[in-house]
Amino acid sequence: MLLANLSIFYPSVFFLEGLPGFESAHTSLSIPVFIMYIMAILGNGFILIIIVSQKPLHSPMYYFLCTLSLTDVVLSSSIVLKMLAIFWMNDKEITFLSCLVQMFFIHCFTSLESGVLMAMALDRYVAICNPLRYTATLTNSLILKITIALIIRGTVIVTPCPLMASLLPFCQTHHISHSYCDHMAVVKLACADTTINSAYGLTVVLLCIVFDVSVIAMSYILILRTMLKLSSQTDKSKAFGTCSSHISTIIMFYTLGLFSFLTHRVGHIEPYIHVILSSLYLLTPPALNPIIYGVKTKEIRTAAYNLLSQSVK
Template sequence: MLPGNLSVFYPSVFILDGLPGFESAEIWISIPIFIMYVMAIFGNSVMLILIATEKRLHSPMYYFLSTLSLTDVILSSSIVLKILAIFWWNLKEISFLACLIQMFFIHCFTSLESGVLLAMALDRYVAICTPLHYTTTLTDTLIVRIAIALIIRGTIIVTPCPWMASRLPYCQTLHISHSYCDHMAVVSLACTNITVNSAYGLTVVLLVIVFDITFITVSYVFILKTVLKLPSRTAKYKAFSTCTSHISMILMFYTLGLFSFMTYRIGHIPPYIHIILSYFYLLIPPSINPIIYGVKTKEIRKAAYKILFKSTE
């Protein structure tokens, strides 16, 4: 039986504390956050424009890369705008519904980013291990189906998190010791047992990470075997060079994610450490991905030079 006061179950607002213990330094901390956000928006927008306008980039690898860029824009925007509002204008209040929506977007698009990295590993596997069947295997129809499947996966597994969070009784403080509505930071405010919420959140993370990393690893094992069988060093180097950008993105994304995830599961770690690690996890990959691919990928550099050259004529 629900209490007469429904605000216990559906509080009107939460208060995001920003970076507890470092309030006086928030304006300075906001500078690198703002720089990373500008880099993410500018770099990924340029990447999307290049892939859309340059016909040479209309191939599966770049379709996946454009999906990654769009994911990075949405993911970074879903957290940075509120963080800057807190740090610059002290706008710490967030409505209950907006908090749940932000929670969904953060975790859904994090799952989508991991899935896109898996899809890009599949692309490299087909390109190197079965190059003669590359265009017939990775058709436009299959790419669309993969993208839709990844979106559905993220939506299905993440939706229960904000839904279960909305059903908890929040009868303690409504101050969230974070800069955004992270799932565990929100449900930890509930005045009831949150074992189910915590277990489901852990299950989602493990399902996504274990599944994606396992298949990424298997893909690269086959890729490595194929490359080592190539007759010349030049061929081996060329094959490896096509994978370096993707491997760099994988290592950065999952390493930062692992550190961020573990800080919630290890006791006696100050909240600000987890918050700062979450900044790294959610902001560094979106800001660095365009640079990694722009520097490492010859076709993208050529497309950028072509557009710049035309603009100066």
């Protein structure tokens, strides 16, 4: 009897609903999800191969881009594989432990992605505002330390989320109205006071996203001030060109993130709307980042052409 009661309060499995209310359209919805995932894997894989194999790209900016590509691969894989299993095979079941692990990976690598975008903004600041000190300032050692620090940050601030969620009793329903184990989607199922969980989730956003956005904004204010002082229009265009791909990525990532965040906390939002927005938030940047950098960055286009030319020969 005791074991039966424990299984009710602490379930061995959850059930992910996919897109609530649109179960009949799961097969159709799987097509854009699959296409975006293939774009993310192939695009980011190609970016990694280009940067690693082409020596002209062995510089701080592209090392950070490597980290961003690796992050995008892990982030998209964390949600898409289970999402496609739901859409294609109706495999909605996920063990409680797997759900918590997925929750950790999603939020940890979201934090890492935000941190890498911040580091790339600082890279652009040094390159434009203090170009003579660029290579001396952003050494390989410093880049490695920044990357490790961002990984540690994400791990430390995100780990309490699944740990606290694991302590909650779930005595009403084990069906998650989502396509993956989002922190708040799981917490909302608990039959207990979740104020602490919600407050901590908000704290993580403030400590991570708000801090990163503030640093990015300050970096670009200083970059803009330096650009306005340049006398040559050519120099201004060149400086803006080195930032355009990064700016596009920032706008896409944080705009989608803002909408996803607000649907959890502002008013009554239909579950399917939040699922769509949060899925786009985690799928769109990994799929489009390689295209943005490939189209807007001349060095990557040149390196890609050289790599393809070598492979043909």
